[in-house]
Amino acid sequence: MAAFPQHKAQRLGRADGSRKGGLDERAAGVVHLLNGRTQFCTTSSCSGRLVLAQGPPADISSGGIPKKNCTWLMVTHELCSKGDVMTALEKATGDVVLKFEPFVLHVLCQELQDAQLLHSVAIDSGFRNSGITVGRGGKIMMAVRSTHCLEVPLSHKGKLMVSEEYIEFLIHVANQKMEENIRRIDRFYTHLESALKTAASADHSPREETGKSRSVYTRRRKRKTIQERDVDASPKDRNEELEPEDDSESNLDIFAEITI
Structure with missing residues (x-):
């Protein structure tokens, strides 16, 4: 992208628009x-919450409480008690x-591979509803989501x-889900930290191809030296000298270098 x-700096410089x-x-x-x-810029987040949401009386046939004009009678990001809920009701x-x-x-990601790394970590941590979207202008967004939700109507009018x-x-069920949610967040943080360190190490590690290519070049030169060293050497002597560097084995080494 x-x-x-610049886009990240502008985004993080905005005022927090959450409630x-x-x-x-x-x-x-x-x-x-x-x-x-x-390579990352977070755009929104919520650690998980338990909410009592109230809306105007809804037509059951239309799918329940509408999202518009809703108010929160209670919201908590921690475990809650029956007393908290009954008081709010x-x-x-x-x-x-x-x-x-x-x-x-x-999370807005700079490259698709960055989003893929984040997606892999999210799935491994239990957030199996996570996904990647690519919008207009090439914006790559990674959403970390989970499926263990709960939504139950309690009152009408x-x-x-x-x-x-x-x-x-x-x-009791909601608190169990919150506890599992907390474990997944901790697991996600640990896995993410490890994945980012591994990715950074891979980016800065020396390339091995140079050393391998050099060894192939050395073997080629050694064969050439042996062949030209003594034109008077007998065929038997030549075979004994060339035997350790069999041509078929050498060809396999060179092919390996090409395919790696």
Whole structure:
């Protein structure tokens, strides 16, 4: 992507437009690790959250609560309790849904190979809904996503539609998902750090082809020297001298150099 450094500087210089107005603490490590590399620029992130979202009474046939005009009665990026949820539900006047949303991260990448590295790390860390998109102008975006979500309606027009026992069960399930989410973030950070170090080492390691080519050249020159050294040598002597450097073996070495 052309002018990636300039685009990255402009992007990171923008004010945070999220409701929170800043990075989630649990996502900060990954974000700083990526933005510290020239080939990556994070554009949005969330460490995972449990939300009570309220919208106006929805037509069930239209698919449930609309996304527009929704308010949050409760949001937390940590484990929650039944008391937290029940207290928030007391303020309900519309249709309320309990949602668990796992870690999500969007990263602008300089080259496709950078996005592929990040995608591989994400998949290995458990974020199996991750993907790469290439937009207009060649912008390469890598999205780190997971599938272990939760979304359950609790109330309709302010009236609770499920038992407190069921709510307690849902909170237990949501907390388990949050704990797994935390483990995946930690795993992602560890794998990403290792992958970036490996990639950097590969970029700066000396090339081995030069040494190999030199050894092929040395063998060729040795054969030529043996052949020209003594024109009076007997055929038997010549065969004994050339035997260690069989032509077929030499040809295989040269072919290997071409295909590597």
